[in-house]
Amino acid sequence: MVGVKLFRTWSSPFALRAVWALKIKGIDYETIFEDLSNKSPSLLQYNPVYKKVPVLVHNGKPIAESLIILEYIDETWKHAPLLPEDPHERATARFWAKFGDDKVLTSIWSVFIKQGKEQEEAMVPALENLKFLEEELKGKKFFGGETIGFVDLALGWLGNLISILEEIVGLKVVDGEKFPLLSAWMQDFADAPIIKDNWPPRDRMIVKFQALRDATIAAAAAAAAAATSK
Amino acid sequence: MAAISLQTETMAEEVKLFGTWASVFSRRIEVALKLKGVQFEYIEENLSNKSPALLKYNPVHKKIPVLVHNGKPVAESLVILEYIDETWKHNPILPTDPYEKAMARFWAKYIDDKLLPAAIKVAMSKGEEQKGVIEEIQKQLKTLESELKEKKFFGGESLGFVDIAANTIVWLVVAQEALGMEILTEEKFPVLHGWYQRLVDDAVFKECMPPREQHLSFVKVRFGSSTPSK
Numbered sequence: 001m002v003g004v005k006l007f008r009t010w011s012s013p014f015a016l017r018a019v020w021a022l023k024i025k026g027i028d029y030e031t032i033f034e035d036l037s038n039k040s041p042s043l044l045q046y047n048p049v050y051k052k053v054p055v056l057v058h059n060g061k062p063i064a065e066s067l068i069i070l071e072y073i074d075e076t077w078k079h080a081p082l083l084p085e086d087p088h089e090r091a092t093a094r095f096w097a098k099f100g101d102d103k104v105l106t107s108i109w110s111v112f113i114k115q116g117k118e119q120e121e122a123m124v125p126a127l128e129n130l131k132f133l134e135e136e137l138k139g140k141k142f143f144g145g146e147t148i149g150f151v152d153l154a155l156g157w158l159g160n161l162i163s164i165l166e167e168i169v170g171l172k173v174v175d176g177e178k179f180p181l182l183s184a185w186m187q188d189f190a191d192a193p194i195i196k197d198n199w200p201p202r203d204r205m206i207v208k209f210q211a212l213r214d215a216t217i218a219a220a221a222a223a224a225a226a227a228t229s230k
Numbered sequence: 231m232a233a234i235s236l237q238t239e240t241m242a243e244e245v246k247l248f249g250t251w252a253s254v255f256s257r258r259i260e261v262a263l264k265l266k267g268v269q270f271e272y273i274e275e276n277l278s279n280k281s282p283a284l285l286k287y288n289p290v291h292k293k294i295p296v297l298v299h300n301g302k303p304v305a306e307s308l309v310i311l312e313y314i315d316e317t318w319k320h321n322p323i324l325p326t327d328p329y330e331k332a333m334a335r336f337w338a339k340y341i342d343d344k345l346l347p348a349a350i351k352v353a354m355s356k357g358e359e360q361k362g363v364i365e366e367i368q369k370q371l372k373t374l375e376s377e378l379k380e381k382k383f384f385g386g387e388s389l390g391f392v393d394i395a396a397n398t399i400v401w402l403v404v405a406q407e408a409l410g411m412e413i414l415t416e417e418k419f420p421v422l423h424g425w426y427q428r429l430v431d432d433a434v435f436k437e438c439m440p441p442r443e444q445h446l447s448f449v450k451v452r453f454g455s456s457t458p459s460k
Contacts, residue, residue: 049340049373063332065339075328087316091304098306099290132290 004029007043007055009036011200011208013157014066015054020153021073023194025080067097070153082150096136096143097154103129104155111173112165112209113216119169130179137181141188152189158182159190164205168213245270246298248284250277252440252448254346254401255307256295258394260438262311265389266318308338311391323391337377337384338395345370349402353409353453364413367402371414374399375422382428389432399426400439408449 006022006029008015022029034043034053046062047055055062056069063072074082083090107126114122133155136143143151162174176183189195247263247270249256263270275284275294287296287303297304297313304313315323325331348370352363374396378384384392399414403426406413416423429435440448 058329061329063329063336065336068332068335068339071335072328072332075331087313088299088302088304090316091309091313094309094312095304095306098309 002059005032005057006030007032007034007040007046007057008053009034011205012053013161016198016200017066017153017156018054018056018069018073019198020156020195021070021082023198024082024148025073025077027073027077067101067154070150074150082144082153084144084149093144093150096133096151099129099132100151100155104133105157108162108165108173111171112169113213113220115217119171123171123173126173127178130174130182134179134182137185142185148189148192148195152185156189156195159186159195160199161205161209162186164202164209168206168210243269244298244300246273247271248273248275248281248287248296248298249294250275252445253294254398257438257440258307258397259295259297259310259314261389261394261397261435262314262323264434264438265323266314266321268314268318308335308342308395311394315391323385323389323394325385325390334385334391337374337392340370341374341392341395341398345374345402346398349398349405352411352413353405353449360411364411367413368418371399371419371422375419378421378425383425389429389435393429393435396429397435400430404442404445405449405453408446409453 004022004027006015006018008019008031010033032040032042034040036053039051043053043055044051046057047053047064050064052064054066054069055064056072057063058072058076063069070082083093103125107122107129110122111119111126142148143155158174166173174183174186190199245263245268247256247259249259249272251274260272273281273283275281277294280292284294284296285292287298288294288305291305293305295305295307295310297310299313299317304310311323324334345367348363348367352360352367355363383389384396399422403414405411414422414426430439439445
């Protein structure tokens with residue numbers, strides 16, 4: 001089997017990373033949209049360990065985990081590089097991409113799925129993490145410098161999902177006054193060619209993430225009730 | 231009168247590693263540096279009294295390990311391993327083929343995302359909960375075993391990126407002995423057990439293991455109030 005296939009869902013921000021990278025490099029690929037409540041046999045065959053999207057399949061060989069997919073794309077198609085050449089700069093880029101997933105995403109998600117006092121408390125680490133990103137942008141238009149790079153793609157979900165989550169919970173997380181550089185970057189990234197044509201439909205996202213928040217809060221409440229009734 | 235003198239200074243390669251003696255993460259870096267024959271200065275940190283240098287070099291996480299190469303810091307153990315491999319190119323740790331590289335990154339991430347948190351959880355849990363985590367870990371070990379197959383090491387003929395990341399399994403074996411658990415046994419995991427023996431017998435790897443008795447005591451003191459599960 002020859003060619004490039006990408007298994008994704010319409011809403012996954014992780015899958016979007018691969019979409020952006022493939023489009024930036026001008027690579028032809030076939031998209032397979034998955035319904036995660038009814039996973040295809042192909043997905044299960046290509047990602048038996050996690051059974052998740054995205055999965056990139058190149059000449060029949062599957063790669064899973066979005067940041068690993070980005071590095072594979074960058075190493076296989078060497079034009080329009082996503083990562084810098086210098087080893088220390090590459091290490092710094094990998095550091096920030098990991099920080100984005102391990103800390104920024106998890107802390108913002110925490111704010112999103114909580115309410116009341118718990119949500120207030122969750123804001124503290126979320127804002128601290130965002131401050132590190134603000135610092136990192138000093139003197140740069142994009143995290144990659146003059147042009148979009150690996151870290152921009154890794155953090156790119158902020159450019160779309162933040163305003164959706166803020167609308168749902170009625171809270172400003174990335175305040176333009178507190179985070180001028182980050183706010184500007186989010187706008188520049190979201191509006192960049194290639195990027196702006198690939199955002200999922202906002203109204204569908206609002207419905208989906210509202211439902212996700214409601215379900216998570218309900219599950220947490222049920223678990224708490226079960227724990228106290230023992 | 232201004233005297234202009236031109237001084238050419240050849241800066242010796244300066245490599246420092248900030249770590250702690252029982253940290254699975256900082257020991258990974260020692261293995262990699264020793265495999266490449268890189269001279270380095272080791273600084274043992276006291277994590278309840280972190281040095282100003284550590285806080286300066288890793289302001290985001292304030293954690294070890296941090297590698298400092300000619301004054302420039304790199305943090306996050308897997309990021310550091312890739313930096314080492316890209317800077318000192320002999321005795322490669324990662325494969326050159328992009329697909330093989332992606333696979334190595336995948337399995338190292340699997341170890342850190344899945345096996346490592348489970349290993350910590352198993353040490354901290356008791357009774358029924360501990361039994362459940364043991365089963366979870368054994369499933370993960372089976373998955374790793376099927377990836378190893380007939381190979382001498384995950385990296386092939388010699389230690390590679392995944393083997394270094396899989397030092398986690400050595401820490402797991404120490405925990406199982408210190409806390410009286412049965413998780414990785416030769417009967418249940420003949421293939422993985424064979425790999426484990428080769429790993430701890432490897433000349434470079436064994437030089438970088440924490441001294442066994444001290445390591446056992448350390449684990450007992452840190453986690454040891456749970457009753458052993460039968």
